[in-house]
Amino acid sequence: MKKIEAIIKPFKLDDVKEALNEIGIQGMTISEVKGYGRQKGHKEIYRGAEYIVDFIPKVKIEIVVEAERAENIVEKIREAANTGKIGDGKIFVSPIEEAIRVRTGETGKDAI
Amino acid sequence: MRVKPWMIAAPLLFTPFSLARAADTLDTGDTAWMIVSTALVMMMTPAGLALFYGGMSRYKNLLNTIAMTIVAYCLGSVIWVLWGYSLAFGPDHGGIVGGLTHLFMNGIGVDSLQGSIPTYVFALFQMTFACITVALVLGSIVDRMKFSSWIVFTVLWITLIYCPIAHWVWGGGWMGSMGALDFAGGTVVHINAGVAGLVLALVLGKRIGYGKESMFPSSITLTALGAALLWFGWFGFNAGSQLAADGIAGSAFLVTNTSAAIGALAWMFAEWTVSKKPTVLGMASGIVAGLVAITPAAGFVNMPASLVIGAGAGLLGYVGVTVLKRKLGYDDSLDAFGVHGVCGIWGALATGLFANPAVNEAGRGLFYGNPKQLWIQIISIVATAVFTAVGTIILIYITRFITGGLRVAKESEIEGLDSALHGERGFEII
Numbered sequence: 236m237k238k239i240e241a242i243i244k245p246f247k248l249d250d251v252k253e254a255l256n257e258i259g260i261q262g263m264t265i266s267e268v269k270g271y272g273r274q275k276g277h278k279e280i281y282r283g284a285e286y287i288v289d290f291i292p293k294v295k296i297e298i299v300v301e302a303e304r305a306e307n308i309v310e311k312i313r314e315a316a317n318t319g320k321i322g323d324g325k326i327f328v329s330p331i332e333e334a335i336r337v338r339t340g341e342t343g344k345d346a347i
Numbered sequence: 348m349r350v351k352p353w354m355i356a357a358p359l360l361f362t363p364f365s366l367a368r369a370a371d372t373l374d375t376g377d378t379a380w381m382i383v384s385t386a387l388v389m390m391m392t393p394a395g396l397a398l399f400y401g402g403m404s405r406y407k408n409l410l411n412t413i414a415m416t417i418v419a420y421c422l423g424s425v426i427w428v429l430w431g432y433s434l435a436f437g438p439d440h441g442g443i444v445g446g447l448t449h450l451f452m453n454g455i456g457v458d459s460l461q462g463s464i465p466t467y468v469f470a471l472f473q474m475t476f477a478c479i480t481v482a483l484v485l486g487s488i489v490d491r492m493k494f495s496s497w498i499v500f501t502v503l504w505i506t507l508i509y510c511p512i513a514h515w516v517w518g519g520g521w522m523g524s525m526g527a528l529d530f531a532g533g534t535v536v537h538i539n540a541g542v543a544g545l546v547l548a549l550v551l552g553k554r555i556g557y558g559k560e561s562m563f564p565s566s567i568t569l570t571a572l573g574a575a576l577l578w579f580g581w582f583g584f585n586a587g588s589q590l591a592a593d594g595i596a597g598s599a600f601l602v603t604n605t606s607a608a609i610g611a612l613a614w615m616f617a618e619w620t621v622s623k624k625p626t627v628l629g630m631a632s633g634i635v636a637g638l639v640a641i642t643p644a645a646g647f648v649n650m651p652a653s654l655v656i657g658a659g660a661g662l663l664g665y666v667g668v669t670v671l672k673r674k675l676g677y678d679d680s681l682d683a684f685g686v687h688g689v690c691g692i693w694g695a696l697a698t699g700l701f702a703n704p705a706v707n708e709a710g711r712g713l714f715y716g717n718p719k720q721l722w723i724q725i726i727s728i729v730a731t732a733v734f735t736a737v738g739t740i741i742l743i744y745i746t747r748f749i750t751g752g753l754r755v756a757k758e759s760e761i762e763g764l765d766s767a768l769h770g771e772r773g774f775e776i777i
């Protein structure tokens with residue numbers, strides 16, 4: 236099993252969700268996060284005082300899938316979240332040891 | 348075209364004075380208007396100012412700012428009926444202060460009249476001014492003052508600073524006798540509060556992290572709503588200060604709105620030009636700047652003058668908070684001095700320039716052939732500022748002695764005063 240973590244621009248969330256629904260992904264966890272990379276932050280001015288806003292709002296999607304599907308999913312996310320501009324985000328893939336469904340106690344593939 | 352406003356006001360000019368002279372007959376129209384005005388000004392403190400300041404303070408100090416505003420209003424209300432009204436408006440003692448004749452509203456009954464309105468209504472109207480003046484001061488010191496110190500300071504300051512100055516100007520004291528023009532509180536309210544705030548900010552010192560870390564306003568939305576409520580209430584503040592429902596009140600109403608509007612536009616365009624963005628905080632600040640500056644002038648100037656006064660206030664306020672504050676390096680958290688002090692001084696001077704006898708025969712400024720008025724205005728500004736500055740310093744040290752320090756503990760300041768002092772939070776954020 237693999238976990239795919241994608242950090243994307245918030246307004247791209249719906250596109251990514253639809254693209255993943257099309258290939259049969261049935262669940263995901265999302266969170267609102269803040270961060271910065273090459274895009275850096277921006278400047279806000281309040282009554283003449285300049286504040287640098289380093290951390291920009293992003294959405295993080297987490298999906299755990301069977302290892303062999305990971306590559307296809309990553310490709311779908313990348314296509315759907317791409318705007319071609321700086322700040323589109325990043326995707327990380329990592330191995331998962333175990334998954335357990337709380338209600339039934341099923342494990343591994345059956346649990347995801 | 349530009350003669351219209353005063354031509355309309357002219358026939359009404361002599362009405363209020365004949366009323367005041369004949370005195371002591373109740374006018375139901377005036378009374379109704381003054382009760383409404385009082386309610387309008389009341390709203391400016393626990394609603395208008397609380398939101399205006401609360402929105403500008405940091406998310407962790409939003410409730411503390413609102414709490415200080417509410418407690419200022421409540422303390423002012425009680426002090427006023429116990430001894431404040433008597434000190435400000437009781438029988439004159441040497442032009443300096445009123446007596447103690449009316450302690451606990453003693454000697455005033457339902458039949459007592461002040462001009463054409465019941466004394467109770469007059470007293471309550473004046474009370475709302477005392478309350479908002481002390482509440483304005485807290486804009487300079489949010490995020491770091493002990494709540495207990497604020498309470499002690501408020502009691503002392505209304506009693507020993509506000510009451511005498513109100514007496515000087517409106518209660519039969521020396522400044523009014525000298526001929527200083529202050530229609531609705533340029534010196535009494537705004538210069539007074541602005542200077543006191545500056546002094547308090549200097550003694551308290553800067554907030555931890557000032558100039559290094561970002562201090563974002565908790566909600567510009569609240570601030571904009573607060574500015575709108577202040578604007579609404581200010582119609583009672585300025586047009587009500589005529590103490591009658593007449594043509595001068597109508598003129599004050601007109602110039603108040605005009606000055607606020609052009610103040611907002613001036614600040615917005617200044618900011619748009621200099622820092623490339625027309626901000627909502629800038630518009631809200633410009634509204635208040637315009638309102639502050641027209642306050643002393645409201646019942647004395649015509650519409651064209653209010654355009655100049657309002658636009659000047661928007662620009663001066665912008666310079667006050669962006670350039671002046673940075674150059675001088677004090678931490679006036681929400682710019683009580685930058686907006687109220689600076690624009691109050693401008694308004695008091697402008698009254699000496701633009702006071703137009705065609706609007707109100709009680710005032711004639713430099714541009715209408717009376718250069719001496721400008722000089723009188725300067726004396727009233729300097730006297731108010733000096734008395735407030737010196738008096739406030741003394742009261743600060745008395746307060747510090749009583750409450751064992753003025754500033755919250757460092758940990759409380761970092762944690763935020765909402766949680767550390769009040770055990771609450773302004774927003775529920777997961």
